[in-house]
Amino acid sequence: MQxxxxxNSRIRSAHMDKxxxxxxxxxxxGDLHVGNIRTALFDWAYARHTGGTFLFxxxxxxxxxxxxEYIQAAIDTLKWLGLTWDEGPEVGGDNGPYxxxxxxxxxxxxxQKFLDQKDAYYCYCTPVELExxxxxxxxxxxxxGYDGACRDLTQEQISDYKAQGRDAVxxxxxxxxxxxxxxxxxxxxxxxxxxVPDFVLVRGDGSPLYTLAVAVDDILMKVTHILRGEDLxxxxxxxxxxxxxxxxxxxxxxxxxxxxxxxxxxxxKLSKRNGEVSIAWYREQGYLPEAxxxxxxxLGWSPGEDRENVTMKELCELFTVEKVHSSPARFDMKKLExxxxxxxxxxxxxxxxAWSLPFLEKAGVITGTQPEIDLxxxxxxxxxxxxxxxxxxxxxxxxxxxxxxxxxxxxxxxITDDASKAVLKRALKELEALSQWNHDSxxxxxxxxxxxxxxxxxxxxxxxxxxATTGSTISPPLFESMELLGxxxxxxxxxxxxxx
RNA sequence: GGCCCCGUCGUCUAGCGGCCUAGGACUCUGGCUUCUCAAGUCAGCUACGAGGGUUCGAAUCCCUUCGGGGCUACCA
Numbered sequence: 001m002q003x004x005x006x007x008n009s010r011i012r013s014a015h016m017d018k019x020x021x022x023x024x025x026x027x028x029x030g031d032l033h034v035g036n037i038r039t040a041l042f043d044w045a046y047a048r049h050t051g052g053t054f055l056f057x058x059x060x061x062x063x064x065x066x067x068x069e070y071i072q073a074a075i076d077t078l079k080w081l082g083l084t085w086d087e088g089p090e091v092g093g094d095n096g097p098y099x100x101x102x103x104x105x106x107x108x109x110x111x112q113k114f115l116d117q118k119d120a121y122y123c124y125c126t127p128v129e130l131e132x133x134x135x136x137x138x139x140x141x142x143x144x145g146y147d148g149a150c151r152d153l154t155q156e157q158i159s160d161y162k163a164q165g166r167d168a169v170x171x172x173x174x175x176x177x178x179x180x181x182x183x184x185x186x187x188x189x190x191x192x193x194x195x196v197p198d199f200v201l202v203r204g205d206g207s208p209l210y211t212l213a214v215a216v217d218d219i220l221m222k223v224t225h226i227l228r229g230e231d232l233x234x235x236x237x238x239x240x241x242x243x244x245x246x247x248x249x250x251x252x253x254x255x256x257x258x259x260x261x262x263x264x265x266x267x268x269k270l271s272k273r274n275g276e277v278s279i280a281w282y283r284e285q286g287y288l289p290e291a292x293x294x295x296x297x298x299l300g301w302s303p304g305e306d307r308e309n310v311t312m313k314e315l316c317e318l319f320t321v322e323k324v325h326s327s328p329a330r331f332d333m334k335k336l337e338x339x340x341x342x343x344x345x346x347x348x349x350x351x352x353x354a355w356s357l358p359f360l361e362k363a364g365v366i367t368g369t370q371p372e373i374d375l376x377x378x379x380x381x382x383x384x385x386x387x388x389x390x391x392x393x394x395x396x397x398x399x400x401x402x403x404x405x406x407x408x409x410x411x412x413x414x415i416t417d418d419a420s421k422a423v424l425k426r427a428l429k430e431l432e433a434l435s436q437w438n439h440d441s442x443x444x445x446x447x448x449x450x451x452x453x454x455x456x457x458x459x460x461x462x463x464x465x466x467x468a469t470t471g472s473t474i475s476p477p478l479f480e481s482m483e484l485l486g487x488x489x490x491x492x493x494x495x496x497x498x499x500x
Numbered sequence: 501g502g503c504c505c506c507g508u509c510g511u512c513u514a515g516c517g518g519c520c521u522a523g524g525a526c527u528c529u530g531g532c533u534u535c536u537c538a539a540g541u542c543a544g545c546u547a548c549g550a551g552g553g554u555u556c557g558a559a560u561c562c563c564u565u566c567g568g569g570g571c572u573a574c575c576a
Contacts, residue, residue, distance in 0.1 A: 027576045062575055127574065134572095143502050144572060169574055186505070195503045195572080203574045210576050234504055234571045260506075261569070295512090298525090302513055306524040325506095325513090328569065332511050335526045345539080386538045396537095443535090451535095462535035474537045 020052025023223045024078075024085075025214065027059040028070035032077045033277035034331060035229060035262045038296040041315075042259060042324065043227050044083040045297070048316035055221060056088030058099045061213050071099075077279050081289045082312060087221075095221040100213045107208035110216050110246065111170050111201055119245040120201060122168040123150040124161035145197030146171070167204030172211070172241055174198050179237035184225075184257035184321050191237045199238050211235070215242035223254045227321065230258040230328075257321050260300045261328040276333075286359060286390025288347075291340035299329040309342060341388035352380050356393050363394035365401050375400060379484050382476040399470045400484055405493055407471045407500070414473070416500050420464040423450060427465050428494045437487040439479035446479075468497035 024043040026036050047054035056078065060066040075089055087093030097103060114120035123146075125133075130146070137144040151173065153161075161168070174197065180190040201212040218226060218239075236256055243253055276282065282292055294310055297303075301324050303310050310318065347355065356376060357368070366372040376397065383396045399405070407415070415424065430445040450461035466478050469490050475481055482490045 025576095029576080059576070065575070123574095130574090138501075141501060167574090171574095183505095189504075191504070197572090200574050205574085207574090209574070214576085229570095229576095230505065231570055232576080235576085258505080263569080265511095298512060300512095304514070306514070308513085308525055327506050329513090330511060332526070335512065338526055341539090383538090385540090388538095446535090458535050460535095466536060470536095472536090475535095476537085478535055 018224055020047060020050040020225060021055055021221070021223050022047040022052060022225045022227060023055040023057055023218065023221065024083075025057040025059050025217075025228075026074055027062060027066060027210070028074045029062065029065040030070060031278040031280050032074050033279065034296065035277075037077070037081065037279055037292070038262050038299055039227065039229055039259055040078060040083055041081075041293055041296055042301070042319070042321075044085075045315050045319035046225065046227060046321060047086075049319045052224070053086045054084075055093070055095075055223065056085035056098065057217060057221070058089060058101075059210060059214065060099055060101045061208050061210055063101070063207070073280070080283065081279075081293060083293075100208075100217065103213070103217070104208065106220070107202070107212050107216055108206070111208070111212060114172065114201065114245045115170060117245065118173070120170050120172050121151060122153070122158070123171040123198075123200070124153075124158075124166045124168050125149055126166065143195055145195070146199070148198060151198070169200045169204050170202035171198045172201050172238070172245070174238075174241060179240050181236060181240060181256060183233070183236075184255055185260075185324050186233075186258060186326050189233065189236075191234070193237070196237045196241075201242075211238050212242065215239045216246070218254055219243060219246060219248055219252070225257065225321070226254045227257045227259055230260055233258045257324070259324060260326055262296075262299050263328050263330045265330065284391070286355075286392070287336065287340050288343045288355070288390075291336065291343040294343070295336045295339045298335075299331070300324050300327075309339070337388040344387060344390070345385050347384070349377065349380060352384060353377050355390055356380060359390050359393050360397065363398075365394045365398050372401065375484065379476070382480045382484075386476065396476060399472075399475070399481070405471065405489075405496070407467060407497065411467045411471065411473055412500060415464050415467045415497055419460075421498060423454070423456065423461050423464045424468055424494050424498050426450060426454065427461075428491060428498070431487070431491060431494070434487070437483065439477075439483045442482050443479040465494070468494045 022043045024040045026032060026040075032040075044054050046052075058066075058071055058074070060071065071089075078085070085091060087095060088098045100107075111120065115122070125146075133147060133149075134144045137147075150171065174193045176193060178190055178192045179196070180188060183189050199211055200209055202208055215238075217223075236258075240253070279292070290312060293312060293315065294308075297310065297315055297319070298308060301319065302308075303314070303318050304323070344352070353373070353376065357366075357373065360366045360376060361368055366376065379397055379400060383393065387393060387396065414420065426449055427446060430449045431442065434441055434445055446462070446465065447458075450456050451458055454461070462478050463473065465482075466475055467473060469478075469485060470476075470481055485493075
């Protein structure tokens with residue numbers, strides 16, 4: 001099967017008249033991770049860029065590893081990220097069902113057809129036998145793979161195996177020759193069939209494998225572009241083999257584009273060992289969907305023109321497969337944080353409030369009453385440029401809500417010396433006299449008394465007041481914080497500090 | 501081992517034969533600003549894996565080599 005440039009251009013031109021349909025087809029054997037999401041994002045962006053269809057399909061043919069919880073989690077994660085699909089679970093479509101476990105009869109029909117056509121055959125080798133032969137191949141330094149033992153079984157041999165009660169798998173016959181296809185990112189890629197052994201389509205128990213289901217579904221669901229991880233690159237010849245057996249015309253083959261990996265810090269495939277990979281974790285940590293998508297989009301792709309910050313809308317406008325490159329990228333948490341900080345700063349007050357409340361409630365800082373929400377709302381502007389993750393909000397605003405206020409243990413010694421006591425005493429006196437309580441009046445009073453009259457350095461003078469009122473050396477701007485805290489509480493805290 | 505993919509600052513990238521004494525961003529370092537922390541701003545550090553070609557000219561094209569990764573399942 002040669003699928004060289006001329007064929008590629010035939011497929012491409014055939015596709016020009018067709019509406020683009022891109023699919024994201026994860027196998028939910030765990031929470032969706034960073035790599036899955038980058039793939040989903042590119043799939044989605046390309047579909048949106050071309051005005052095509054984004055199809056979401058669940059590949060749950062491995063029933064021992066896929067669970068309903070993971071399937072639901074995958075659906076939720078995509079929704080949370082805003083990667084909405086046009087065909088798939090929950091929304092339906094003309095090519096469903098979209099769970100492979102609900103399409104078993106379809107795969108069985110095709111497998112039978114391949115058997116009838118002699119494209120596939122029953123293989124009675126047991127896993128133990130296969131493993132032993134592979135071991136021997138390795139020892140003999142021969143490419144391991146199925147040796148074709150059951151390719152041309154006689155009736156006798158078959159009855160013999162059946163009599164032994166052996167299960168048979170359905171195996172695809174790989175003809176001699178090679179498969180060449182044009183990857184839209186990597187260019188022409190070629191595999192000699194010597195290194196693509198006959199592969200299993202249907203298990204001994206009659207259930208289909210990925211190799212069968214993925215190819216059948218992409219064709220039946222009329223997928224035009226397959227953008228997926230590069231780990232699937234070497235399985236492409238098998239997929240193309242199934243298209244052939246299905247009798248699909250060359251121009252109806254989907255176009256392949258294998259995306260580069262997202263690697264961990266230690267330059268191995270991202271896993272739990274070398275960083276947080278579950279999107280659920282990022283959600284809990286207070287990363288915004290738009291920040292995650294923006295950052296992930298930069299892994300293997302670039303908007304160009306020295307630009308990095310893009311909205312989801314801009315991503316859709318700018319994204320093309322041609323600009324994706326072929327080399328793997330390393331995941332960098334620091335940069336994600338920087339982008340998350342940018343996105344948080346760009347939030348409107350209403351949006352920021354909406355994102356903040358769940359974190360404050362979960363941390364037990366507020367219960368959700370209207371007065372609390374009002375206070376949060378007025379406090380958010382002074383912390384907006386000080387956080388990179390939403391999960392930092394409770395810590396920053398806690399001082400406004402705690403009932404039994406206490407100064408951080410490691411800060412107490414910094415305000416118990418004589419000099420600090422003098423500062424606090426004077427501050428208390430000045431503040432008590434204030435008739436107006438806002439950050440201007442507070443600042444005016446403290447500046448004229450502590451800085452001008454006592455001649456103290458601002459950082460020294462305000463530092464003591466900061467610790468006394470907010471409990472820490474690090475806080476939002478002091479005068480605004482005191483305004484939000486209120487006169488009564490501010491004075492009470494300074495008084496309490498003097499008693500330490 | 502075999503097959504396949506990949507190789508520009510520490511990291512993500514721009515670059516697609518002359519605009520490159522290689523640009524941007526993150527990180528790091530130093531300065532400014534400053535009530536702390538941030539934010540903002542200025543500056544600095546640091547890269548075309550190596551070796552051969554092709555060419556008047558190469559980060560850009562070719563070859564070799566080295567390095568990294570993936571696959572090699574009745575996983576996907």
